[in-house]
Amino acid sequence: MSDDLDPRLAELLRRAPSAPMALDEAHRQAVLHEARQAWFRAQGRRRRTFLATAAAACLAAGVAGWSLRVVSETPLPTGPAMTAAQSVPVVLPAAAPPPAPAGASMVDAVGGSFAVPEATMAKALGSEAPAEQERHEALATPAANHLAEVPLAARQDAAPARRARAADLATRDGRIVLAGLVLTAEREGRLPPAERIAALRAARMQLDGLDLPEAQAQRAELDRLLRSP
Amino acid sequence: MQLLGRYLRQGDEAAVATLVDRHQADLLRTAHAITGEAQAAQDAVQEAFVRLCRDAATLVGAAGTRSSVGGWLCTVARNCALDAVRRKRHAPLPEQVRQPTPPQGTPADEAGLLWAAVARLPELERAAIVLRYRDGLAYDAIAERLGKTSNHVGVILNQAVTRLRSDARLAGISP
Known part of the structure; x- marks a missing residue:
């Protein structure tokens, strides 16, 4: 393999016109102009890419949040039996009050009239158990039952005045029952002498402000017993 | 590659101008050798630099695997020149060749x-x-500009010289 050209031919080729050594001004300016435009286009692409990425991230976060909300707020799937059970009004059992410590009562929160007198009456009656039992019975009066039979949703939506009235009815009946218990014990002579006057006064205080005929009769009897020695 | 990175980050035209100044002579020589026309060579080299600006991000991103801007430019300029030649199938070598100015003392x-x-x-x-x-240019330099191996350049030159000898003999050019 030989590429040695004849000297004369090589000399002729060596004298060939040379190539340009630099771009002319028009081509050079065209290159710089295109460089400027390409840079701005690249900047725009980067900006659009950034914005698209940010928008996609926001969208993903929004979808995730929406999904969590839907999942958390969707009720559990219910069958026909469950649906039927939900349509039955909720009947709450009569609230069993906690054992009341001496000198305090849960009814204070409603009526504000049971306190020391209740404990005094119970002690005079010999045991707290009958008093508690009677009070439970008193709370299970038609008014209280009416309150308990109200469906839960209706009870939650009831006006505060209605709830206060129902509580007042229950308290009123309970006070009459308690006074009746004291009077019964007095008639049967079961009140200890040392506790008798205090129990009668406590029972009398329970009837203050009640204008029912039964309460008036009990009040009159208690007044008579308190006046007599 | 640093100049290209500067252009990419800051839009620095001076970096592009420096790249043009650094590589234009070699690129023009190669493009001119292929096309045989100064104007076509200028167009091919301009196209190479324009593509460099457009693909700067890709080049800088692939800097670890290909760090020679000159080699990339040479490849693009050569391909542009070959495309130009193929578009003008009958393009002659240097424009002066069409009406050559004979060297002194030569018919x-x-x-x-x-x-x-x-x-x-x-x-x-x-x-x-x-x-x-x-x-x-040496074989290696020619091979780099044409994207061939040195051996391949030797083969190409041997074929070309054989053709030229034959043509010269037929044309009656005295050796």
């Missing part, structure tokens, strides 16, 4: 006949002949 028809024979060579052979005998 005008001899130079014209020789350059006409060079113009008829295939693109790669013509480019190899010009780069070898006009610019005096």
Whole structure:
């Protein structure tokens, strides 16, 4: 393999016109102009890419949040039996009050009239158990039952005045029952002498402000017993 | 590659101008050897620099695998020049060849006949002949500009010289 050209031919080729050594001004300016435009286009692409990425991230976060909300707020799937059970009004059992410590009562929160007198009456009656039992019975009066039979949703939506009235009815009946218990014990002579006057006064205080005929009769009897020695 | 990164980050045109100044001579020589026309060579080199600006991000991103801007530019300029030649199938070598100015002491028809024979060579052979005998480049340099191996350049040159000898003999050019 030989590429040695004849000297004369090589000399002729060596004298060939040379190539340009630099771009002319028009081509050079065209290159710089295109460089400027390409840079701005690249900047725009980067900006659009950034914005698209940010928008996609926001969208993903929004979808995730929406999904969590839907999942958390969707009720559990219910069958026909469950649906039927939900349509039955909720009947709450009569609230069993906690054992009341001496000198305090849960009814204070409603009526504000049971306190020391209740404990005094119970002690005079010999045991707290009958008093508690009677009070439970008193709370299970038609008014209280009416309150308990109200469906839960209706009870939650009831006006505060209605709830206060129902509580007042229950308290009123309970006070009459308690006074009746004291009077019964007095008639049967079961009140200890040392506790008798205090129990009668406590029972009398329970009837203050009640204008029912039964309460008036009990009040009159208690007044008579308190006046007599 | 640092200049390209500066252009990419800051839009620095001075970096591009520096790249043009640094590589334009080699690129023009190669493109001119292939096309044989100064204007076509200028267009090919301009296109190479324009593509460099457009693909700067890709080049800088792939800097670890390909760090030679000059090699990339040479490849693009060569391909642009070859495309131009293929678009103008009958493009002759240097424009002066069409109406060659005979060197002093040389009959005008001899130079014209020789350059006409060079113009008829295939693109790669013509480019190899010009780069070898006009610019005096070594095989390695020619191989780098044409994207071939040195051995391949030797084969190309041998084929080109054989054709030229034959044409010169037929044309009656005295050796």
